[in-house]
Amino acid sequence: MLKRLLRRRMVNTCVVGNWQRSNMTSADPTDANIARSFQDIPGPSGIYQWPFIGLRLQLKPFTEFKITRLDQLMMDYKRRYGPICKARMGKRWMVFLFEPSVIEKAFRTEGRYPQRPSIMILEHFYKGQACPSISILQGKEWFEMRRPPQMTLKKPKNLSKFIPQLSEVADDFVEKFRNNHIMEDLPLPCLDFTTEGAGTLCFGLRLGCLNKTSGNDATTILKHVRGVFGAIGESMYSLPWFLLYETSSYRQFVEHIAFLRRMADGHLQRAKHELNNRTTGDEKANLMLDMINTPGMTSEMISNNLVDLFIAGLDSTAMAITFLFYQLARNPDKQEKLFEEIRDHIPPSGPISEDALLHLPYLKACLKESFRLVFPVSIGSSRVLQKDIQLLGYHIPKGCVIAGGNSVIGRDKEYFNDPEMFLPERWLRSGPTHIHAFAQLPFGFGPRDCIGKRFAEIEVYICVSKIVRNYKIILPKDVTEVPYIYQMFAIPEKPFSLHLLPRSTG
Template sequence: MRYTSLRLLSDVKAFTVYCCRCTVTTTTQPAEAVQSTGGKTLTDIPGPGGIYSLPFVGFRLHFKPFGKYDMRLISTKLEAWKNDYGPIVRVRLGKRWSLYLFDPDDIEKVFRGDQKYPERIALPLMSIYEKRQNLPSTLANTNGKEWHAMRGPTQKIMLRPKAVTKYAPKLSIIADDFVDSLKTSGRLDNLPFKLMEYSAEGVGMLCFNTRLGCITSDNTATPLMTYTKDFLDRLGSHFYRMIPSYMLFRTKFYVGFEEAANFLYSTVEEHINKALKDLKHASDNGIEHESNLLFDLLSTSGLTPAQVHRTITDVFIGGIDSTASSMTFLLFYLAKYPDKQERLFKDLQEHVPKKGQIQEETINNLPYLKACLKESFRLVFPIAGGTVRIMDKDITLKGYNIPKGTPMQLCSGTIGRDEQYFPQQDQFIPERWMRGDSRTDVNPFAHLPFGFGPRKCIGQRFAEQEIFICAAKLLRNYRVVLPPGVTDIPYFYCIFATPREPASFILEERED
């Protein structure tokens, strides 16, 4: 919801591409060019050596077909590094040394020391597309002062609780339509793609205050959903291509991506133009128009129309996939642990109508639903590792002097599966997030699915609200049950954690 308006695009994979292929430059000084004074240095930090320390090729040798680890599930390798070397690990990426951090206290120190303009790794495929189409970079692909000029005004709107809760009644209508579309089948199939119908409708309402017509009662897909899936599939898979030939010329893979991206960009353009015409018509005739993110951004000082356009494009495209994937795993764990689902249902019976609007304050009365989502995020972390930071100043971690310019992967996903921080780590225990429960002593920097600080996921609040409302409506009307023989949903990381095969659930109608 990391919705992340493309912020949630997997940092660890962009991090790998960045360091291994050197496709993106950084404004900070390379780590090797800085000398630490006193104490232990970067070279003293433990990590894989031998052939794995070779520049450029060393990192790739850890993974198939050269090693035993699947790069699409790089989290398993991160856990192995933590077990072998400890809470801070030095790994050769490209020609540079990079660090992986597995201690929440170190992660807090890095986040607290964030620079004014936190540097993020640009997505290579998006960068190539923007360059060839002569498009300005989206918010997620921008750094420095340009990023700050767009981010500051935007987050004042999107990260305020009240800014998104006003959409709750409209989202609940969309959720009702989605639940109604499932009545004839008694099943929820082809996940997360089916749930993307709901999330696309939701983000359309957020950005443009309009319905996109994505929700269907059968397996047919609208062009918007087809192109969105193709766009996301190609964007996720480009991280794993051995030879990024699309950077040199327009390969068949790239042409497919370009076609999907062009459709999405033109869709955004179409809805922006329509919304602006509606706004002008309302203004000329003294009619009060309904608020949406586009109008809110246009009326915000400090943003140009071009910057608003880039931000809206970012939020619209990035807001579809992460919500659907996260909801898939939430429903899986509630189906796998029916006692937790029954406890949640009692709350929903009290506060959520089977059909009809959910009001702004309703979600605040559902703390157990919020706890279930947090626990689902912990068990299946949305992105492969966690946030990446490249510090603009030296920092000391675990007694090691780390020079500025050193890329650091903050491995929140691995920490979430660590018994040291989460007892019974393999169990779905939402109660550990409930106030007053004896299991709530959780380090706040041990679990950061949306990041932290000035570059945290700008779409967090809307993503969470989308998930809460759809899950509440679905579970208020149906008991979600695993199909016979299903005990797990194997997954890998594409952009976000994604089932390896389409997932399905049986829906049993609830009686009041």
């Protein structure tokens, strides 16, 4: 009975939303002189506006939408309400934008210190600490904490020094499959690769993730890294009981973070000792050394930054590689076109030159297309407005959260022809149509974009190019689709495998 009542209310809400859109045509909604109020923005109404509970009533078992696929609920919002709608997400109001030009207008007004909604479990953990995580900081404090690692991670010349190390990691990744020719339990092998890559970036060390044995340090590191992601993902899609009492999952989260902090502290002390006693200057490039040499960076600041950066890029980059492998296996003609491109620039083994990565437009297009089909996060880039703004003729007040609905736009026929097909050619300069720059923002935008964007892209390019140069990736006969869900990032709903057919390396 309750389910039928709720569905009836959803239908009524849909009618109201359509009524609002039809009435918007009576006047130009972009006319600043007749701006509508925030309350006029279409969206779920009535009980669906209640904090926390309102969202839950729009999900299973009351509707067909799953909490792990909020992108599908957002697609329904776009269908029912048009290019803009508002909804309660947790305790905050969120305004969803489903038109690239509107997203651009909103994000270009964000100012020098953009404010992003923090993850509640991280905010709770770091509350009251003298040196909190950059992920929960705002304003000038955030800017000052981000600046030191940004000096390394945002400049191509600084990042180029990591290419030889990542090439070595990728060669080991290729060799990992020489005997059995199968990638099993994806995305775990890709997480091994990105964890090893993050070790070279943050600490200048090989952690041993690609040749780990039971009980070694790499196994322990991966256990705690996956534990962090699991706890954060669970917290994002459940009621925040940890705010009231220390739940079991929160205790485990604290344990995982504490281990990674001890690891970072240990590497930091080792590096400082080596710097004090070094006789040569031939140490490998890494982010930790850059921050040690940055005036004003305390040991606690460096350690917290290293933990944040070490964790942040592992899962998202591993999933990007996993889904791109899947798309290439599913579309063998595109994979062969990619192989033809990389064959002339990427060696089967050994270092990849910086110049080679500049000549791989089809590989870059393949990554963009994979991101379009499986957008990394369900809601998209979001910002907390620091001043009132007007979008599509509606007044949106300071403190409201706006979200660019790129997961919806990427599969919208209005912006992409044949949206269900893997067509990397659409991203090439010679492509058939122009794609708005804000139609896809997998790494965010502006001063508060993903700080590790360039390093993550290099990791993906090197890993995928080395694998495709050495193997033909084949989809097993029993695998036709790889459904995905969202935790912190998009992940395969179930582990899957890919076969690898060795290529001639001549």
